[in-house]
Amino acid sequence: MYNKIELPFEYNALEPYIDEETVKTHYGKHLQTYETNLNKALEGYEEYTKGKTLDQLIKNLADLPEEIRTAVVNNGGGVSNHNLYFSILSPNAKKSPEGKFLEEINKTFGSLENLKEELTNAAISQFGSGYAFLVKDKDSKLSIVKRVNQNSPVMDDLIPILTIDVWEHAYYLKYKNLRADYVKNIWNVIDWGKVQGLYEDCHNI
Ligand SMILES: [Fe+2]
Incomplete structure (x- = not known):
């Protein structure tokens, strides 16, 4: 089970x-x-x-x-x-990561704001049902990927640590066709403390 x-x-x-x-x-x-x-x-x-x-x-x-x-x-x-x-969602979401994780974000994306913007764009532009993910690879390098339907980055040896669900069922009741508004608003409840915990977790799949 x-x-x-x-x-x-x-x-x-x-x-x-x-x-x-x-x-x-x-x-x-x-x-x-x-x-x-x-x-x-x-x-x-x-x-x-x-x-x-x-x-x-x-x-x-x-x-x-x-x-x-x-x-x-x-x-x-x-x-x-x-x-x-x-x-990774929380009403008391920590608004920023810290330490080594933040350093890695700055190194890879330039800044946390840039990362959020890239992930937002990936989520908005995912055609049809799917997800945008922040993933780490086996060397703990970060990247942003999109996946269609319920495909998981795990299938490609990547470990997802943050995701934005952009299936219509995730937002349509409130936002109707305005996916971009949902994606912009979800940052208010994405808990960087939890994402950081997944980044730092050395456990392999
Ligand atoms: Fe969903």
Whole structure:
């Protein structure tokens, strides 16, 4: 069994930037469906999942029987991507990283503001459903990537540490077609303390 994370805040905690109804539906319905469908697809394949984290499954797709790979990409990616998304949002978001992580950001992007601008542009320009991510590679180098649908950067040996979900279900109830407004506002609730924790985590997938 692979599970969605416990939501680390109340449904209405991200108001006014992300509204209560959206969090309820997004976490309680959309993410729940990915979790349910993932576990259903993996029934009878316990020998392949035993002792493996979800990200290990996603990263080593070729080790899985072909008939379940698509379900693992779509529903497993759906659980993994959403778990990251909900884990880095907070009503008491720390507004800036610090220390070595901030140094690495400055080195790679010039400044935190530049990084935020690049990530904002990546999220706004992702065509159709998908995500923009801040990722680190095996040498802890940072970069920004976009992915379509529920594809995860984990599939490409990258470790995602921040993500912006730009599926319409993430913003449409409040923002309708104005994805850019949602992406600009989400910075108010992205917790750099949590992102920094993931950057500093040496644990490999
Ligand atoms: Fe989503």
